[in-house]
Amino acid sequence: MPATSSDVAGGASAVLLALSPGAVLLVLRDGLPGIDTGNLFLASARGPIEPPMSWQTVPGTALSLLLLKPQPGLAVGEWLDAGDEAGGRLRLLPEAGSVEDCFGNLSPAALLRVAGFLAARGRRLLRGAEDAALAAACHAVAGLAQAPERGARPAVLCGTDTLLWSLPRGLAAEAATSYVVGRDRLRQVGHTRHALILDDRSFEGGFLLPAGAEGPIHLAPAPAALPTLGDLARRQDAAGRGLYRLATTELARRAATEEAARRLLRDHQLVQPAQPAAQVSQPGEPFGGALELAVDDHAGGLFLRGWLRDPLGLVARLTLQGRFGEQRLAPEQMIRFPRPDIGKKYAEAPHGGAELKAGFIAHLPRAALRPSGQWRLQVRLSTGDEVALVAQPSITTPLLARDRVLGGIAPVHVTPEIMARCIAPPVERLHQRVMAARQTPEVVQVGRPVAAPAVSLVIPIYRNVFYLRHQLAAFARDASLDEAELIFVLDSPEQREDLEHNLRGYHGIGGRPVTLVVQAANYGYGSACNAGAAEARAPVLLMMNSDVVPARRGWLRPLLGMLEAAPGLAAVGPKLLYGNDSLQHAGLYFEQLGGDGDWYNSHYFKGLPRRLPAANEAREVPGITGAAFCVRRSAFEAVGGVTTDYVVGDYEDSDLCLKLRAAGHGIGYVPASELYHFERQSIALHGGYTKTLTAAYNRGLHHRRWAGDIAALMARSWPAGTLPGGTE
Structure with a gap:
């Protein structure tokens, strides 16, 4: 018989289990007598055993466990020396064994402790969250304690792959975080004493390992048919209603911190019937509202708008109620604003008219952590009576929610406080969601691409294709564009078929090859420019609006020539004209208008004659417009392209100029290049822009980001004629 570690003086009995390629376990039948495990070190004939390692005793037994990563010298039949800083010494000769050999005689509570230790320490210490073999070992340990009385019953199908298990009695009353192990995976999950919800059906047949329980809880496989949340919502029996409350309560608890649970709650409510909206709006009533x-801001907050008319002071308390709770709505959380329509309606009401500021608006940053399909404002009156003001259903896409917030109040009534507290925070949250959902665009090539383009024209299109034929006709007869590639980015995908058909026809007539990039939705000007730039191959990019048409041939050469002649410039812009030949753009600058302190974008000499001498001097300018923005590709990419956190389109061009300046580059104006700009033709077709606070929101964002840089920039003098080749 071979010698074992217990045959050696000063030795201890040990079994070595190879749990996975990333984890081994030393099982010490009688611990390490005389060794301070807090200062434990191990060594083999090949050298020290390196950390990480984790020590665990098993209550009610003589067993101790040591979890380590595999390494040379840590093998069955190879001596190990154990010691501590106080001089204690033991020798180990690990034997081979199995999970059943080591743990088969343990109580369920002890097995729970072993499996929980392997899951927790293996996941954290040895980064074994994706270690299928480690999960299988934990599953094998837990399986030794399987008992019918400790089984969890699958009760509700909450989603396509999401099950709720009803847990057995005996768990701690408080919500807990435990480990769940399947045959090839393990995960940390939250649950209550009654219910566990998992969105991965591969855990069926696995075990929940709740600390302090009587043993591992077996997650029984689900039967072929389980009731859905919708099924339960329609049931009237006590058992069905109880299961429905159990499932929705657990989802609501987790929705505050887990996006998957929040989405399930949202989806479930979408298919439930909504209540009709309710208001109190009769002039004969003493109270109205x-x-x-x-509007849910998709990040846990709620945007509110409404009105209250209370001439006799009947309102005693306001309570906001959702599907999964309620909260007091304090007067200081609401900002009041004028509602002329309400004032007119109640001008001759018998109990008195409406207050000057009957409207209210609010953003509650954490009111919708648990989403509600429909919200109500419960109004308690001084008499003790209550009135419910019910809103329309509130669940919608981030895009529509963003536009509803931006259209929630007339621009004339927006104060800096309303913008800062009620509009900007939800819009920022919602716009981030919109942009995070961007899909990869589709690219269509019409004609053989230019072999080695000198410049790439990137032209976003949103609905307005009226000027396309004029633009392409001008391009077709201009020899300066022979080495240019044309990239159109369509932001209104519903026009894709018609636009592609037209582009192929124009290619057949004019011969210019075209690349069409089709966005999945309208993500705004910045996203369109970046999508086109991603397909571009030239060292120079020219962002051009779809409503810009060259005034004459050869307009491109002066722009490229200026970039070549002035290496300190990263970008240059042309002279832009209105249809009546007056100036629309001769460089962009910033000024403070309106008394609000915000910086606005303005254009030099706007509206003045085309031949104005001062407008015909090539010079450095604070910025240029995005209607025709010629930029070195290297500089464009170095600053991250066009910023996409402005809504729809506004201020991205000046933002890009300021980013380029912050990187040490200059911006130039080139009057020898002339184009007509039929201004704001596309954006006028966007309902989410023209009738909302979008421009004010973008201006505020731009001001907060760049106010200091702009003030320093505009403190400089800007003389005319500072670039080569100025006068026409």
Whole structure:
């Protein structure tokens, strides 16, 4: 018989289990007597055993466990020396064994402790979250304790792959975080004493390992048919209603921190019937009000807009109620604003008219951590009576929610406080969601691409294709564009078929090859420019609006020539004209208008004659417009392209100029290049822009980001004629 570690004086009995390629376990049958495990070190004939390592005793037994990563010298039949800083010494000769040999005689509570230790320490210490073999070992340990009385019953199908298990009695009353192990995976999950929800059906047949329980809890496989949340919502029996409350309560608990649970709650409510909206709006009533908008900002917050008319002071308390809870709505959380329509309606009401500021608006940053399909404002009156003001259903896409917030109040009534507290925060949250959902665009090539383009023209299109034929006709007869590639980016994908058909026809007539980039949705000007730039191959990019048409041939050469002659410039812009030949753009600058302190974008000499001498001097300028923005590709990419956190389109061009300046580059104006700009033709077709606070939101964002840089920039003098080749 071979010698074992227990045959050696000063030795201890040990079994070595290879749990996975990333984890081994030393099982010490009688611990390490005389060794301070807090200062434990191990060594083999090949050298020290390196950390990480984790020590665990098993209560109610003599077993101790040591979890380590595999390494040379840590093998069955190879001596190990154990010691501590106080001089204690033991020798180990690890034997081979199995999970059943080591743990088969343990109580369920001890097995729970072993499996929980392997799951927790293996996941954290040895980064074994994706270690299928480690999960299988934990599953094998837990399986030794399987008992019918400790089984969890699958009860509800909450989603396509999401199950709720009803847990057995005996768990701690508080919500807990435990480990769940399947045959090839393990995960940390939250649960209550009654229910566990998992969105991965591969854990069926696995085990929940709740600390302090009587043993591992077996997650029984689900039967072929389980009721859905929708099924339960329609049931009237006590058992069905109880299961429905159990499932929705657990989802609501987790929705505050887990996006998957929040989405499940949202999806479930979308298919449930909504209540009709309710308001109190009869002039003969002593009180009136409505909750007109209750918009989830998709990040846990809620935007509210409505009105209250209370000439006799009847309102005692306001309570905002959602599907999964309620909260007091304090007067200081609401900002009041004028509602002329309400004032007119109640001008001759018998109990008195409406207050000057009957409207209210609010953003509650954490009111919708648990999403609600429909919100209500419960109004308690001084008499003790209550009135419910019910909003329209509130669940919608981030894009529509963003536009509803931006259209929630007339621009004339927006104060800096309303913008800062009620508009900007939800719009920022929602716009981030919109941009995070961008899909990869589709690219269509019409004609054989230019072999080695000198410049790439990137032209976003949103609905307005009226000027396309004029633009392409001008390009077709201009020899300066022979080495240019044309990239159109379509932001209104519903026009894709018609636009592609037209581009192929224009290619057949004019011969210019075209690349068409089709966005999945309208993500705004910045995203369109970046999508086109990603397909571009030239060292120079020219961002051009779809409503810009060259005034004459040869307009491109002066722009490229200026970049070549002035290496300190990263970008240059042309002279832009209105249809009546007056100036639209001769460089962009910033000025403070309106008394609000914000910096606005302005254009030099706007509206003045085309031949104005001062407008015919090539010079450095603070910025240029995005209607025709010629930039070195290397500089464009170095600053991250066009910023996409402006909504729809506004201020991205000046933002790009300021980013380029912050990187040490200059911006130039080239009057020898002339184009007509039929201004704001596309953006006028965007309902989410023209009738909302979009421009004010973008201006505020731009001001907060760049106010200091702009002030320093505009403190400089800007003389005319500072670039080569100025006068026409």
